[in-house]
Ligand SMILES: Nc1ncnc2c1ncn2[C@@H]1O[C@H](COP(=O)(O)OP(=O)(O)OP(=O)(O)O)[C@@H](O)[C@H]1O
């Protein structure tokens with residue numbers, strides 16, 4: 001993209017963690033319960049962290065805390081989240097708005113629900129560039145077409161004018177990924193981003209995420225029920241259960257030598273579905 005508009009993104013020293021989560025607890029004031037307990041991790045440019053765990057274990061709530069969009073009555077009650085060198089607890093609402101998209105961004109399941117059904121997808125992407133980056137109409141359109149190419153959409157000039165209902169689930173997820181990386185964020189969260197897609201399309205999207213991570217130097221956080229997804233994409237894994245991190249470490253170690261019974265259970269389930277095809281043996285990576 002060729003823009004000279006000043007970026008709202010905060011900066012990170014080379015090689016430093018772009019996002020550091022330290023001892024974070026997330027409290028639910030509605031039920032007076034701790035939803036997530038003492039979670040810590042770091043992500044660096046060009047690296048990927050996987051978060052796995054059963055439904056309701058707190059994966060999405062954790063991601064929402066990272067994005068500054070916790071549901072009402074949820075609060076980061078302990079610990080710190082440092083995003084591009086800034087303690088997010090100190091951010092005002094407008095500072096958060098400026099950082100979202102430009103420094104940290106996300107894609108979720110069900111891409112159609114994030115798009116306006118009555119506006120062509122290209123125009124919706126161009127609007128992001130106009131609002132967030134101050135690009136004039138013509139440049140925003142040209143850059144949108146480049147973005148659509150970047151997420152490997154063929155015939156982007158044609159797709160630009162298509163409405164969400166005209167596109168498949170895989171295509172819509174590509175459009176949402178394009179929207180998420182439009183303002184060159186440093187961190188991208190993919191929360192069950194491929195769960196609803198069929199296996200072939202899922203593989204294509206995972207491949208695209210890996211490609212973007214490497215080419216744009218994104219720090220990627222991948223949330224999935226599917227250990228195979230995490231095994232394929234991630235350098236490190238964090239296993240959650242009932243709001244607690246039961247295990248975390250390098251992917252090969254966690255998946256080959258799990259030290260927690262729960263991780264072993266998750267692995268047993270997945271071995272039946274051929275996790276091996278995604279795993280490199282530790283000796284191969286040494
Ligand atoms: N918007 C919300 N309002 C109230 N409670 C919520 C909300 N979102 C999540 N919770 C609660 O917070 C806890 C953690 O939920 P979360 O969505 O983080 O789970 P998850 O690990 O992402 O599960 P899944 O794998 O099903 O997506 C659950 O007890 C859930 O009921």
Ligand SMILES: [Mg+2]
Nearest residue numbers: 059060061191
């Ligand atoms: Mg979730």
